[in-house]
Amino acid sequence: MTQFAYVGCRTTRARNARGEGISVYKIDPRTAGWSLIQVLRTEENPSFLALHPTLDILYSVHGDLDLVTSYSILPDGRIAPAGRQSTRGRNPVHLALDLTGRWLVVANYRTDSVVSLPADDGGALGAVADLCEMKGTLGPHKVEQNYGRPHHAPFSPSGKWVVVPEKGNDRITVLRLDAASGRLGIVHHVSCRENAGPRHIAFHPSLPKAYVINELDSTVTTYDFDDQAGTLTGIDVVSALPRCFCGNSRASEIEISADGRHLYTSNRGHNSITTFSIDGDGQLTPGHFTPSQGETPRFFAIAPDQRHLYVANEDSDTIVPFQRHGDGSLTPAADVIRVGSPTSMVFRDATRTASA
Template sequence: MTLPDSHAGHPGTSAIAALSRRAMVTLPVAAVAAGQMTSAAAQPAAAQGGGRAARTVAYVGSRTTAEREGEGKGIEVYEVGPHGTGWTLLQTVELDNPTFLAVDHTRRFLYAVHGDFTYASAYRIDPDTGRLTALGTQETGGRNPAHLAVDPSNRFLVVANHSSGSVATLPLRKDGSLGPVADLLSLPGEPGPHRTDQTGSKPHQVPFSPDGRFIVVPDKGLDRIFTLALDATSGKLSLGPVPSVATREMAGPRHIAFHPRRPFAYTIDELRSTVTVYRRTGRGALEAVQILSSTESTMTGDSRGGEIAVSPDGRFVYASNRGGAGDSSPGGPEPDTLGVFAVSAGTGMLRPVGWTSTEGIRPRFFCFGPDGHRLFAANERSHTIVPFDVDRTSGTLRRTGEVVETGSPVCVLFVRLDHRGA
């Protein structure tokens, strides 16, 4: 494994203890244009022309602060082999809590939000190696930015300020850096009944709808899913024609994933550990048609939903369950799980297929690999990324035997480098 480079991040970055890790492991994805930053499946397949094979890199964001019991260092950059069968560490960018990552549509720039802080940061991607060069930071107009997305016009970064109940837009400059906040929209509504997690608006994600017309915002604090419109010229935000849909009381909608071809959407509801099925109707509206548990019927302990994704072929939905409360001691709770659900092609409704241990603790994030044949679970508290082979017929998951050891992983983003614009 190659030795990493590093550079300082935002002022206040602290040194983190060195981590042990295995040299060979497997690749992740991140961003889900479906659920949704960008999933590797959303990346173009290979370099066009020139005869140069595209290289794939994986960017891993982590928790780093003592308040979050973080053991990460910042953003780690890995080169990964075909199908994500081996990783080589290329670079470590040391900074605080880069908890979600996204790339712009040219794949020349990478952006990060910094959980529990008040800013986002920008980086230039080296087109040959994937290494990152810092382009600076910008305040997001709120606290604890939890998610981000680049708008379809590639002009603005949209950010969910989780702890202050707002959505912000920041201009993307020609050099890839971020401009000051263009607009800041507070989300209206009454808090849900949960005494600690629903004290006010808590937007948790800001993906664009598949047609790019709306930003869809699950709000854990208000038990609502908002639909926002963006003026791609000014960056101005407004509520959509159907501003929001209410969820079940104390559901705590966290993330949403869209079917790749049909008008269906699925949320993971953090507080109730449920999956809600929605039919997407005109003007960006969502109509709930089914709610089912994200955990096994024999699960009697506490659990919180983490992530949700639809398989690239649209046949299965996957949801992560965080039931171990971070306890990885011998004799502690069983490892957390990934639920697998079959999708009805006609109605979009779900049927449980089964549950698989993530072989770790607190899977805050998971994603599919670039070809959709593998799924990668990021176990925040056991400090591993665990790959699974996906059975395309049954949807079931099987351990590959590989493990990526890395401190407190909470997001993985795959990028194929095809040297466009280099």
């Protein structure tokens, strides 16, 4: 099945970036090759993207600004600007829609807040409905933990909770979103290891487990996740780096395969993707460390067909396709995609777009 890939990037001199805007690619179902069909020049740093679950709408936050934008997805896969709203905070780094598509939640990294914005029946965003300040005790790293730095705000699989790793506070906070008003309420905090720098979280598809990639110490923490109460309990910590690596590295992204058998993380510095196997109890065992074939793998994503994993190497301006094998290992596949300073990507079926 033909698919489209939408790629966000950084664009500004302040970020030493070479991106131009949101890039749209058509993916050939036979060869897995990517063909560029559009580069839409947007407001600066369209750094993280999200698709509406049912409508032909793409959303983006814009790093270093206070802005979230929306785009109509046209029948040929291209996009056109549709709207914009303030996030009431600086440097929004992540956004997620609830399961109904009625609320968008955004993490404001620089000003330590999470906000909710309403989306109408057509996907258009309204002004911020609520702002939840993420006040906490800063960690010991004087440069990377000088403010709270909420970095991720996904919904739990049930849609009941918004779970926010706070890199600067060495803490994870669970929020409840009121579906009527958009009000955000804190229901749970869990403290992390000092100087861990929790960045992103992934939920197991069938077990009551969640896994957090810790940026500063390059580890993965496994949590028991109680979806009824919205609580996390840490049970295990493993390194995302090989024992023989003695240099500096910062962990970045985390994702679990759809079958729940493998977990992947990215390492900026070691410039690799780590593959962990997941046993029947949810325990992690590191298995493979695959070079990312580029510099600074800030982001990666498993394709919807689960056969490929695409790595966005921000500082070498490439997206590298890897084939996934039964044991979770990765091998380079197809041609490298050249794109300036890539930082995120999302995938969409062409049949869904054609039905717009």
